[in-house]
Amino acid sequence: MVLYTSPFPNSFLSVLHSFSWGLIFPCYWLADRLVGSFVPTTYEKRQRADDPCYFHALCIIITTPIYLALLVASLPFALIGFLLWSPLQSARRPYIYSRLEDKNHANGATLLTEWKAAGSGKSFCFGSANVCLLPDSLARFNNVFNTQARAKEIGRRIRNGASRPQIKIYIDSPTNTSISAASFSSLVSPQGGENTNRTVNAGIKRTTSMEYKGDNSGSNNGEEREDKGGSGEPNEGEENTCIVRINGEDNGHMSDTETDNVNGQAHASGPAEPSLEGDAEISKTPNHKQKEGDSGSLDSYSASRESLVKVRVGDGTVDQSTVNNKLLYKASIMKKTSVRKKKHTDETFDHEISAFFPANLDFLCLQEVFDKRAAEKLKEQLHHYFEYIVYDVGVYSCHSCCSFKFVNSGLLFASRYPVMDAAYHCYPNGRGMDSLASKGALFLKVQVGSTPQDQRIVGYISCTHLQAIAGDTTVRCEQLDMLQDWLSEFRKSTSSSSTANPEELVAFDVICGDLNFDNCSSEDKLEQQHSLFTHYKDPCRIGPGEDKPWAIGTLLDPEGLYDEEVCTPDNLQKALESEEGRKGYLVYPTSKNHSSSQKGRKASLKGNGRRIDYMLYTEEGLYLEWKVEVEEFSFITQLAGLTDHLPVAMRLMVSTGEDDP
Numbered sequence: 326m327v328l329y330t331s332p333f334p335n336s337f338l339s340v341l342h343s344f345s346w347g348l349i350f351p352c353y354w355l356a357d358r359l360v361g362s363f364v365p366t367t368y369e370k371r372q373r374a375d376d377p378c379y380f381h382a383l384c385i386i387i388t389t390p391i392y393l394a395l396l397v398a399s400l401p402f403a404l405i406g407f408l409l410w411s412p413l414q415s416a417r418r419p420y421i422y423s424r425l426e427d428k429n430h431a432n433g434a435t436l437l438t439e440w441k442a443a444g445s446g447k448s449f450c451f452g453s454a455n456v457c458l459l460p461d462s463l464a465r466f467n468n469v470f471n472t473q474a475r476a477k478e479i480g481r482r483i484r485n486g487a488s489r490p491q492i493k494i495y496i497d498s499p500t501n502t503s504i505s506a507a508s509f510s511s512l513v514s515p516q517g518g519e520n521t522n523r524t525v526n527a528g529i530k531r532t533t534s535m536e537y538k539g540d541n542s543g544s545n546n547g548e549e550r551e552d553k554g555g556s557g558e559p560n561e562g563e564e565n566t567c568i569v570r571i572n573g574e575d576n577g578h579m580s581d582t583e584t585d586n587v588n589g590q591a592h593a594s595g596p597a598e599p600s601l602e603g604d605a606e607i608s609k610t611p612n613h614k615q616k617e618g619d620s621g622s623l624d625s626y627s628a629s630r631e632s633l634v635k636v637r638v639g640d641g642t643v644d645q646s647t648v649n650n651k652l653l654y655k656a657s658i659m660k661k662t663s664v665r666k667k668k669h670t671d672e673t674f675d676h677e678i679s680a681f682f683p684a685n686l687d688f689l690c691l692q693e694v695f696d697k698r699a700a701e702k703l704k705e706q707l708h709h710y711f712e713y714i715v716y717d718v719g720v721y722s723c724h725s726c727c728s729f730k731f732v733n734s735g736l737l738f739a740s741r742y743p744v745m746d747a748a749y750h751c752y753p754n755g756r757g758m759d760s761l762a763s764k765g766a767l768f769l770k771v772q773v774g775s776t777p778q779d780q781r782i783v784g785y786i787s788c789t790h791l792q793a794i795a796g797d798t799t800v801r802c803e804q805l806d807m808l809q810d811w812l813s814e815f816r817k818s819t820s821s822s823s824t825a826n827p828e829e830l831v832a833f834d835v836i837c838g839d840l841n842f843d844n845c846s847s848e849d850k851l852e853q854q855h856s857l858f859t860h861y862k863d864p865c866r867i868g869p870g871e872d873k874p875w876a877i878g879t880l881l882d883p884e885g886l887y888d889e890e891v892c893t894p895d896n897l898q899k900a901l902e903s904e905e906g907r908k909g910y911l912v913y914p915t916s917k918n919h920s921s922s923q924k925g926r927k928a929s930l931k932g933n934g935r936r937i938d939y940m941l942y943t944e945e946g947l948y949l950e951w952k953v954e955v956e957e958f959s960f961i962t963q964l965a966g967l968t969d970h971l972p973v974a975m976r977l978m979v980s981t982g983e984d985d986p
Contacts, residue, residue, distance in 0.1 A: 328422040328747060332717065333413075342413050348406025352399040353460075359392040360462035366470050368887040414722035419749040420767070423704060425712040436742055437774050446980040448956055449773065449784070450683050452487075453837035453940055454964065454972035455692040458699040458735075467969050468883035475967050476699035480706020482963050483689065486682030488710050674864065675957040676875050678901050680894040682963055683974045686710075688771070690788035690837035691737040695762065700737065711739035718749050719763035728755070730763040736788050738769055745783065746770040746819045750811045752804045757794050764790050766808050766838075768815040773832055781829045787812055789838035798851045801842060805855050808836075816946065830948040832979045836861055836941040839970070844872050845932035846914035861941035864958045864975060877901060877960055878911040878934015879971040885910045886966060897962040901971075907933050940975040952980045 333339045362385055365373070373381050456479050457464055461472045469475065689711065694700045700716050707714060719733030734751070738744075751765040766789040774782040789808055792800040821829055836857075842849040844866055853869040865876035881891075891897040891910050900906030911934030944953055954977070961972040 328744060329418040329420060330422050330424075332417050332421055334416065334418070338413060338416055341409065342417075345406045345409035345413065348402045349410060352396060352403035355392055355396040355399060357460050357462045359389070359396065361465055361470070362388065362392075364462060364465040366465055366468050366887070367884060369470075371887070411722045414720065417721065419720060420715050420718040420747060422744065422747065423708070423714045423716065425708050437772060446951070446978060447774065448976050448978045449687045449833060450685060450974060450976045451688045451690070451786070451835055451837060451940060452483075452682060452686050452961075452972060452974040453690045453692075453788075453839075453938055454961075455790075455839045455938060455968060455970035456694060456703075456964070457968045457970070458694045458696050458703070460696055468886050469967070469969065472696050472699050473702060476694075476696070476702040477706060479964060479967050480703045480709075482967070483682055483686075484706060484710035486961075486963050487684065487686035487689075489681065489684040672873075672875075674955040676864075677957070677959050678877070678898050678962065679959045679974075680898045680962050682961055682972065683957075683959060683976065686974065687741050688786055688835075689737075689739040690786070691739075692788070692790040692839045693735040694737045695732045695735045697733075703737070707739045711741055713740045713742070713744045714738065715744065715747055715767065715769065718767050719765065720751055721763070728760045730761065732762045734763045734765050734767070735790060736765075736767045738767060738786070738788055740769075740771055742771045742773050742784075744769055745772050746815075748811075748815050748818075750807070752792070752807060754800055754803055755792060756797055756800055759792050759794060764792070766811055768812060770815075770819050776830065782832050783829050784831065784833040785812070785816060785835070787836045787838075789836070789840075791839070791841045793841045796848070798842075798849065801840070801852050802855055805840075805852070805857050809857060809860070812836075830951075831946060832948070832951065833953055833977055834943045834946060835975075835977070836939070838939060839937060840939050841937050843878070843914060843932070843935040843937050844870060846935065848914075857941070860945055861943045863939060863941055864955045865936060872932055872936060874933075876933060876936055877907060877971075878913070878932070878936050879938040879960065879973060880912040880935045881969045881971065882910050882912050883969050886969060892966045894962045894965045897965040901960070901962065904933075911935070938970060938973050940973055942975070942977060950981070954978055954980070 331339060333342060369381075373379075456476075457467050457469055458472055458476050458479075459467075461470055464470060464472050689707070691703075694703060694716065697717060704714050704716050715738040717733060718736040718738075719730070721730050721733065723729055730751075734749070736749075738747075746769070748768045749765055750768075751763045755762070755764055766787055769786045769788075771784050771786065772781055773784050776782065787808070789804075791804050794800075816834075840852070842852040844853050844863075850870065858866070858869075865872055867873055885891060888910070889896070890906070891900050897910075900910055913934055914932065940958075942953065942955070947953060956976040956978045958976075959974040961974060964972060
């Protein structure tokens with residue numbers, strides 16, 4: 326299948342489209358500014374409350390007649406442009422595929438060789454987020470604004486979190502896990518409040534980020550990739566990783582020489598970090614005014630020293646309370662950003678609320694990237710880390726869908742691995758305001774490696790955004806039916822097993838997106854029982870109507886986005902770790918017994934908020950001899966103040982069952 330690198334099949338149509346949009350854009354921009362001036366956000370309301378001279382009101386009185394006059398003057402040109410633009414959409418392609426042109430930073434092909442080096446398998450990390458990049462006037466109804474500046478900052482934060490290298494510390498002793506304060510006291514501080522004793526496996530892995538490489542680190546940080554060959558190292562093939570192994574000798578304590586080596590490496594690892602470019606738009610936007618030391622902002626020096634802590638299961642047994650009490654206290658190199666929690670002994674993977682996107686993020690699915698200029702800015706930022714991007718996905722006008730479409734689907738996909746095939750389908754049953762957007766599903770096939778016999782190893786990823794209007798249960802169920810049918814057709818049409826094309830081995834099949842229903846609301850029972858969940862597994866779900874206790878909602882209360890308690894990644898993370906904070910800043914399932922306002926509510930509510938952003942995976946249709954399991958699942962606060970959704974991330978381990986080389 327040919328991937329479309331331009332929206333039109335020839336340059337003449339592209340020029341004609343640019344000309345028609347040039348006639349439309351002044352009218353569109355003026356209307357957006359005019360409406361936006363009458364829809365203030367809570368941040369702007371607070372700013373104006375401190376203005377004794379009512380300066381902003383005066384500006385509106387002056388600018389409104391000017392905007393209206395210019396808008397009326399631009400209408401004839403916009404009408405001519407629309408008459409040219411609309412029929413051109415029948416020839417428009419459903420997406421644009423962009424590949425990083427800088428060969429020095431492009432190393433997607435290099436990643437394909439890692440599978441051969443990883444004898445027992447390889448892990449892949451997936452992320453998904455609704456970023457609310459609507460035209461500014463519409464975004465304000467969700468209490469966010471300055472779409473162009475937000476798009477640039479969202480891209481910066483994502484690549485800042487994903488490009489962090491990792492230091493992994495393994496404790497091999499099954500009987501003694503104490504570590505001297507002098508050796509690792511600078512890594513993390515334990516999470517307070519959990520003193521319950523329980524039995525877990527003794528191999529504990531803590532992963533910390535030690536530096537941020539900056540804008541020129543390359544899309545995939547290939548120059549710092551280390552050879553992980555050798556016996557006994559878990560997860561061979563992970564890059565940007567420094568591994569420190571602590572054996573059981575000397576009661577688990579490290580010598581002074583070892584201590585100096587580790588701490589010296591931590592201090593010497595980070596080069597000077599590039600500062601955020603001066604941007605007039607950003608300087609006006611509260612979302613980007615982070616305090617010094619804010620982990621989510623790139624203009625913070627300490628962003629390169631953040632610690633992402635992960636606890637993973639190994640062999641043996643140990644008292645977890647002993648580990649929590651003895652392992653690691655906060656010091657000057659880094660500050661804590663997340664603590665891995667495993668409250669239930671029957672849980673097979675790690676889960677956390679993290680202030681960062683996972684390091685070495687492989688695939689990213691975004692929703693609500695509706696604004697085309699914002700999509701370009703976001704793409705430019707993401708290309709610093711992701712080599713392959715599919716954006717501007719969808720259809721316009723009356724092309725292929727029943728109703729007229731004013732905006733695209735809002736879907737965007739970014740990958741570190743080569744994209745082999747892509748297909749898009751528009752949901753034909755959209756209603757209300759949703760019918761004006763070409764919401765649908767984007768299906769992708771990526772190559773993630775090859776076997777020693779040169780068989781391609783591939784994976785399938787689907788990104789979607791369902792009907793948003795409350796009460797449209799039947800519409801969403803129909804869309805889920807179509808999603809399954811289209812995915813099945815896509816897999817059949819893109820599979821290959823001919824002699825010229827060796828048989829392909831499927832490593833994973835993942836669905837990401839904003840499904841606009843949760844697993845706790847009584848109004849969403851039909852969606853909760855859909856057949857999709859019999860074929861695909863939800864790591865956060867126990868069954869229909871019941872989530873796992875650690876799962877939290879992903880829909881933030883828009884009214885509280887700019888509160889000091891949640892306006893930075895660290896603050897939002899801390900707030901969501903407490904039940905009171907979740908009740909204050911997450912949207913909960915609707916109930917007849919409670920008002921719609923979430924602020925300050927102390928009543929007992931079902932679940933931990935509305936979780937409408939999903940990551941699903943399946944074991945069906947994969948290579949029979951391989952096993953897929955979740956390694957970790959994260960709720961991410963790094964986009965605090967930039968969107969009204971919490972991003973989610975999932976790391977899957979594909980185990981081949983072979984011995985390590």
